[in-house]
Amino acid sequence: MKKPVLHTVLSPRLLNLYDCNNAVVVIIDVFRATSTIATALFNGATRVIPVDSVEKCIAIGAQTKGITAGERDGKIIEGLQYGNSPAEYPESFIKGKTLVLTTTNGTKLLHVALNAGAEKVITGSFPNLSAVCDFLIAEKKNVILGCSAWKDKFNLEDTLFAGAVVDRVKEYFTIHCDSSLMAEDMYRLHQNDMYSFIRSLTHWHRLEKFGLEKDLEYCVTPDVANVLPLYKNGSLVVGSK
Numbered sequence: 001m002k003k004p005v006l007h008t009v010l011s012p013r014l015l016n017l018y019d020c021n022n023a024v025v026v027i028i029d030v031f032r033a034t035s036t037i038a039t040a041l042f043n044g045a046t047r048v049i050p051v052d053s054v055e056k057c058i059a060i061g062a063q064t065k066g067i068t069a070g071e072r073d074g075k076i077i078e079g080l081q082y083g084n085s086p087a088e089y090p091e092s093f094i095k096g097k098t099l100v101l102t103t104t105n106g107t108k109l110l111h112v113a114l115n116a117g118a119e120k121v122i123t124g125s126f127p128n129l130s131a132v133c134d135f136l137i138a139e140k141k142n143v144i145l146g147c148s149a150w151k152d153k154f155n156l157e158d159t160l161f162a163g164a165v166v167d168r169v170k171e172y173f174t175i176h177c178d179s180s181l182m183a184e185d186m187y188r189l190h191q192n193d194m195y196s197f198i199r200s201l202t203h204w205h206r207l208e209k210f211g212l213e214k215d216l217e218y219c220v221t222p223d224v225a226n227v228l229p230l231y232k233n234g235s236l237v238v239g240s241k
Contacts, residue, residue, distance in 0.1 A: 029103065032085065037125075047099075051101070073104060122135060128223070
């Protein structure tokens, strides 16, 4: 039986070079949108509504009586209630609530993927690594691992997660994709020293000044919020494998 194909896309600017039709697109924004989405859903949020602008976030928050949250350049946006830190969404706070989220990179890429005709969209991060891999194997569809990057520029943390996925699922896919091979090599090189390695990354230096070191360590810890955020009818909800 012919295996489905897997590609890794290192920047949103490159997504138009790939065929999203009939594919599962995994939105990856490790620091911190997709880690926050997994955490909120794991802790009982009813849904997360990802939006690509602050104006939509405020409007949809009012319509749904949801919590409005987001960041630009690592900082909470004026006019929104909360930020983009997984630590802000414990079960005691988020259970049973709707989270409306806008971020610099991840929520924008999600809408780009939808507009490109993606058949299914999920979000992935180290906190839900196993759920993502199990879903991709079970679906038996072509896969695009979409790295949100930083304002369209390559970043390493999203690529490391893509590499972790490739490392786990490669026997189930045809992978003739240099970016996937590179991502897997980077992950295998650093999987045992992740906490120290991320301290050299540009996004670490961008965010550490806001006191987010523990946040970022959490964001590279596997399976601490192991649910599958699946996009359905305008929202990310917990999907089944």
